[in-house]
Every structure is written in C-alpha cells, then in structure tokens.
Amino acid sequence: MTKNYIKISEVGPRDGLQSIKQVMPLEAKKAWVSAEAAAGVPEIEVGSFVPPRILPQLADTAELVAHALTIPGLIVAALIPNLKGAENALKAGVHKITIPLSASETHSLKNVNRTHTQMITEVKNIAALINNLPKDKRPKFEGGISTAFGCTLEGKIETDKILALASALMDAGCDEVGLSDTTGYATPRHVVKLVKAVKGEVGNEHLTGLHIHNTRGLGLANVVAALDHGITTFDASLGGIGGCPFAPGASGNIVTEDLAFMLDSMGYKTGVDLDALFKVREIVQEALPDEELYGFTPDAGLPKGYPIGYKV
Amino acid sequence: MTKNYIKISEVGPRDGLQSIKQVMPLEAKKAWVSAEAAAGVPEIEVGSFVPPRILPQLADTAELVAHALTIPGLIVAALIPNLKGAENALKAGVHKITIPLSASETHSLKNVNRTHTQMITEVKNIAALINNLPKDKRPKFEGGISTAFGCTLEGKIETDKILALASALMDAGCDEVGLSDTTGYATPRHVVKLVKAVKGEVGNEHLTGLHIHNTRGLGLANVVAALDHGITTFDASLGGIGGCPFAPGASGNIVTEDLAFMLDSMGYKTGVDLDALFKVREIVQEALPDEELYGFTPDAGLPKGYPIGYKV
Numbered sequence: 001m002t003k004n005y006i007k008i009s010e011v012g013p014r015d016g017l018q019s020i021k022q023v024m025p026l027e028a029k030k031a032w033v034s035a036e037a038a039a040g041v042p043e044i045e046v047g048s049f050v051p052p053r054i055l056p057q058l059a060d061t062a063e064l065v066a067h068a069l070t071i072p073g074l075i076v077a078a079l080i081p082n083l084k085g086a087e088n089a090l091k092a093g094v095h096k097i098t099i100p101l102s103a104s105e106t107h108s109l110k111n112v113n114r115t116h117t118q119m120i121t122e123v124k125n126i127a128a129l130i131n132n133l134p135k136d137k138r139p140k141f142e143g144g145i146s147t148a149f150g151c152t153l154e155g156k157i158e159t160d161k162i163l164a165l166a167s168a169l170m171d172a173g174c175d176e177v178g179l180s181d182t183t184g185y186a187t188p189r190h191v192v193k194l195v196k197a198v199k200g201e202v203g204n205e206h207l208t209g210l211h212i213h214n215t216r217g218l219g220l221a222n223v224v225a226a227l228d229h230g231i232t233t234f235d236a237s238l239g240g241i242g243g244c245p246f247a248p249g250a251s252g253n254i255v256t257e258d259l260a261f262m263l264d265s266m267g268y269k270t271g272v273d274l275d276a277l278f279k280v281r282e283i284v285q286e287a288l289p290d291e292e293l294y295g296f297t298p299d300a301g302l303p304k305g306y307p308i309g310y311k312v
Numbered sequence: 313m314t315k316n317y318i319k320i321s322e323v324g325p326r327d328g329l330q331s332i333k334q335v336m337p338l339e340a341k342k343a344w345v346s347a348e349a350a351a352g353v354p355e356i357e358v359g360s361f362v363p364p365r366i367l368p369q370l371a372d373t374a375e376l377v378a379h380a381l382t383i384p385g386l387i388v389a390a391l392i393p394n395l396k397g398a399e400n401a402l403k404a405g406v407h408k409i410t411i412p413l414s415a416s417e418t419h420s421l422k423n424v425n426r427t428h429t430q431m432i433t434e435v436k437n438i439a440a441l442i443n444n445l446p447k448d449k450r451p452k453f454e455g456g457i458s459t460a461f462g463c464t465l466e467g468k469i470e471t472d473k474i475l476a477l478a479s480a481l482m483d484a485g486c487d488e489v490g491l492s493d494t495t496g497y498a499t500p501r502h503v504v505k506l507v508k509a510v511k512g513e514v515g516n517e518h519l520t521g522l523h524i525h526n527t528r529g530l531g532l533a534n535v536v537a538a539l540d541h542g543i544t545t546f547d548a549s550l551g552g553i554g555g556c557p558f559a560p561g562a563s564g565n566i567v568t569e570d571l572a573f574m575l576d577s578m579g580y581k582t583g584v585d586l587d588a589l590f591k592v593r594e595i596v597q598e599a600l601p602d603e604e605l606y607g608f609t610p611d612a613g614l615p616k617g618y619p620i621g622y623k624v
Binding site: 150151152153154155156158183184185187188189190193214215216217218220221223224225255258261262265266267295296297300303304305308309310312 | 577
C-alpha cells in the first residue's frame with residue numbers, strides 16, 4: 001500500500017444484483033468474482049446476509065463467500081442488516097462486514113423497522129459477538145451511514161445528526177464508519193464538508209470509504225473532490241449494475257470501469273488492469289442478458305496509446 | 313459578475329445539432345435559444361458559418377443570429393472555420409467568434425485541409441478584418457484549441473505543442489484561447505496540468521474557457537478539477553445533444569442541466585433557473601422526436617427540498 005494507493009471496492013454482486021429482478025446463477029457470480037479479482041480489484045462485497053424471502057437474488061451469499069475466500073489476497077466483504085445476519089457472516093468467515101444505518105430515521109423505520117437507538121443496540125451486540133472471536137478471526141466491522149447526503153423522504157440531513165451517528169457507531173464498537181450517498185444527492189462541496197466533519201469527529205483513520213451513487217451524473221466529480229480529503233476507498237459497481245430504471249445511463253452506483261480509468265489516469269495505484277476489468281463485463285452480460293450495462297470508458301475505449309503520455 | 317460567477321456557454325445549437333442528421337427547423341431553434349436565454353443561460357453558440365453543403369443542419373445560422381441578437385443581454389456566439397466564415401459572422405453581428413485550431417495537425421488536415429501555419433495565417437487575416445471595424449462593433453475573437461487532450465488519430469499531444477499554438481493564436485490576434493477536449497480524452501489531472509501551463513504561457517486572463525466532452529464519463533469530474541484553477545466558462549449542450557451514438561449516455565458535450573445543477577449546488581452563481589432550464593428540453597425533444605436527450609439530473613429530479621440546506 002503506497003501513499004498513492006486507492007482501493008476500489010466492487011459492490012455489484014451485492015448492491016447491483018439486489019436492485020434487479022433477475023437472479024444471477026451462483027456459477028456466474030463465482031466467475032464474476034474470480035475474474036474481477038484476477039483483474040486486480042482488491043475487495044468485493046459479494047452479498048448480503050438477509051433472509052432469502054426478502055432478497056432471493058442474494059440467497060446464495062454464504063456459498064459465494066466460500067468461493068471468494070479461496071481467492072488469494074481478495075478481501076471478501078458482505079452487508080449485514082442485523083445480529084442474525086452478522087452471525088451468518090461470521091460463520092461464513094468474511095473479512096469485512098458492513099451494517100447500514102440510515103441517517104434518516106424515517107428511512108430506517110421504513111427500511112428495517114428500527115429506530116436509531118435500536119440500530120445502535122444491534123451494533124453493540126454485533127461488536128460483542130465479534131469480540132468473542134479470536135483476534136485473527138475478527139472481521140473488520142464498518143458502520144455505513146446511508147442517506148448521509150439527504151433522503152428522498154426527509155430531504156436534507158443535518159451534519160450534526162451524521163456526526164452524532166458516526167460517534168455512536170464508533171462507541172458501539174465499529175472499527176470504522178463509511179458515508180453512503182444512497183439517494184444520489186451528494187455534490188462535490190457537500191462531500192468535502194461532510195468528510196471533513198466526520199473525520200474531525202471520529203478521527204482521520206476511521207473514515208476512509210465512500211459509497212457514491214451516480215444518480216445525478218456527479219459520481220466521479222464527487223470522487224475527485226473526496227480524493228483531496230483523505231478518502232482512500234470507493235465503492236463501485238461493474239457496468240453500473242443496479243441502475244436506476246427511469247433514466248438511461250442513470251446508474252445507481254458509480255461504474256467500476258470509469259472509476260478505475262479515472263483513478264489510473266490520475267496516477268493513482270489501484271492494482272487494476274483496465275483491459276482485464278472491461279472483459280469481466282462479458283461474464284455479467286452473458287448471465288444477465290436483459291440487463292443494460294453502463295460504463296462510458298468501456299464503450300468509448302481507452303484513449304489512443306493509453307497510458308503512455310496520458311498519466312499526469 | 314461576482315468572484316463566484318461561472319459562465320455556462322450553451323453550444324447545443326451548434327455542436328449538438330451539427331452532430332445529428334435531423335435538421336431542426338429554424339422556428340424551433342429560435343424557441344430553444346429564447347427559452348434557454350430566459351432560463352438565464354448567458355451565452356449561446358447558435359451556429360457555425362460554414363457552407364450549407366457541408367453542414368445543412370446549420371444553414372440558417374445567420375437568421376438564428378439575427379433572432380438571438382434581439383434577446384437582451386444574451387452573448388451570441390458562433391463558430392467560424394475560416395476567413396469567409398468570419399466575414400459572414402461579422403456581417404451577422406455576433407458578439408463572439410471562435411475559430412477551432414486542431415492541435416493534431418493530422419486532424420487539422422483531415423478536417424479543414426489546412427496545416428497549423430495555414431491556420432495561423434487565417435487567424436491573422438481574421439484579426440485584421442476585426443480590427444477594421446469600429447471598436448464597439450468588434451466581436452470577441454477566441455482561438456479554440458481542439459484535440460487539446462489527445463487525438464484519435466495522433467494519440468497524445470505534447471504540452472509544448474499546445475503552448476506553441478496558444479502563443480501563436482494570441483500573437484496572431486486572438487483575444488483569448490480556449491481548450492477543447494474534442495475526443496473526450498481529458499482527465500482531471502491532465503486538465504489541471506494543461507490549464508496551468510497554458511495560463512502560464514498566455515496569461516491568466518487569456519484562458520478562461522474549457523470545452524469538455526463526456527465521452528468517458530469524466531466530464532463533470534474535469535469541471536471540478538478546472539474550477540480550482542481559474543476556469544470560469546464551461547461549454548455544455550442541452551440534453552447532451554449530439555451524443556455519441558455507440559454508447560447509451562455517452563454524450564459528446566457535457567450536459568448543460570447536470571453542469572448547471574452541479575455548479576449551483578457548489579454555491580457558484582450561474583444566473584440559471586434550474587427548473588426553467590429543464591423545461592427547455594421539451595422544446596428540443598419536440599423538434600427532434602427521434603433524438604434521445606441525456607441528462608441525469610432532469611431525469612432524477614432535484615433533491616427533495618433543494619436548494620434549501622443543500623448548498624455548501
């Protein structure tokens with residue numbers, strides 16, 4: 001890990017696949033994860049430990065984790081909504097778990113039927129569970145603050161509320177917090193403001209990741225803003241899978257391929273081989289023939305002669 | 313003009329319409345220009361003074377200029393490929409003319425069948441023509457350096473070549489130079505590097521505008537990078553008109569609506585009323601029913617309650 005290293009965390013198999021109706025066969029998911037890891041993506045959120053009746057698309061998460069754990073060097077991550085999910089994730093042996101906590105209590109109640117206080121209690125119980133494990137078996141535990149940049153139900157979210165939640169998550173036993181632009185409301189200066197504020201609250205090293213959406217086309221602009229302020233991990237989804245159905249190109253997550261190209265062009269080390277990454281699209285497209293894959297760079301191709309003479 | 317003012321220059325009626333086959337009726341063009349000026353866009357490049365046999369889509373440029381000049385406060389701009397075009401533009405009475413000079417000589421020869429030396433001579437002749445006018449009748453004369461970030465034929469373009477061309481354009485009588493990312497090769501750090509270098513060469517006040525494409529999805533990211541380095545005018549196209557046909561969402565120019573939203577959210581003054589701007593799409597879509605309009609923000613809508621509490 002050099003100073004110039006930026007970690008791309010692929011969330012397509014979780015955030016992407018949970019947003020579309022089609023269920024990707026387990027074998028295709030395995031091929032996807034293997035190919036993307038081989039292309040150099042260092043961390044993949046392979047699924048979510050939720051009841052299969054809620055998200056049948058992710059019912060095989062434990063099996064996919066088992067496969068992903070066989071890939072040398074890959075950080076295998078999963079989302080967990082609650083204590084039960086954490087138990088299953090720990091049993092499966094993931095390296096990292098993220099529990100989403102919606103800054104909008106309205107959204108939290110609607111989404112997981114829990115108040116902030118109830119969620120923080122859940123976090124404490126999960127932390128206790130983790131601390132019962134031997135030290136070398138403990139996954140990294142992230143509290144992901146969703147709707148951090150505003151909520152489609154509540155509208156704007158006050159920074160003070162985010163700070164209180166970030167602090168509560170750390171006190172409850174998280175190793176780090178993340179900020180999620182669930183609604184695609186983030187804008188460059190808002191990103192800078194919130195990142196600075198949260199880093200000030202929980203410490204620079206306890207906020208390193210952003211989960212940015214591209215709903216209003218500002219995804220990579222927000223990344224550029226965040227890069228100058230100590231964010232070193234960005235979530236993204238291959239082909240923008242899980243795109244918003246009402247707008248062509250209006251993907252949910254930022255597109256992994258475009259992010260990887262941009263970071264590479266800016267001289268950041270990501271470990272990703274761009275051509276190999278673009279090829280992973282074929283696996284995903286074949287398994288999801290009805291799904292439109294997004295991504296400007298794979299469609300347009302790399303600049304002629306890239307990277308020679310282009311990295312500045 | 314406050315310190316915080318950023319000028320959005322709409323180029324859709326020129327750059328957008330020249331890229332599509334359908335010819336927009338003059339009345340629709342007039343309605344478009346009027347509505348977008350009424351929405352607060354301060355400058356519109358309404359056409360190009362080229363022979364109608366080359367670009368029949370823009371054959372009515374002089375008539376559109378005449379209409380645009382009746383709109384109080386609007387800066388009426390036009391592209392001109394050569395001296396003949398400049399004569400016609402001056403006759404029409406535009407406020408600003410831009411002559412494109414391709415940094416790639418291969419591209420220049422292919423596109424306008426002229427070497428760099430021939431183009432600079434043309435610029436000198438145009439400057440002489442302008443200087444024959446009374447001072448208050450002289451349009452602003454911009455030299456737009458195209459393929460500034462690389463060329464699909466030549467590949468990378470050395471910074472030294474750009475500096476030499478920028479200097480030659482100023483010496484030949486341009487009032488300012490602009491940088492155009494014709495091929496969509498620009499990346500955030502390249503933008504910063506080139507902007508700094510060219511400003512160093514021609515003086516800060518003689519490079520204020522960028523013409524950025526969104527071919528690889530980095531358009532707004534490049535804008536964010538440029539905003540920190542003294543660029544105060546950005547070209548954009550309503551609905552991303554003139555989009556690249558091979559990729560959904562891969563528009564040529566950056567989308568005016570997304571640019572306007574981003575700048576507004578960042579606290580910049582643009583003078584643009586976002587809702588009124590989004591409504592202009594209806595005029596364009598009605599006149600070009602077969603054309604897909606891009607734009608993430610108009611499709612997704614403004615954040616709930618925007619702008620209250622969002623501008624930071």
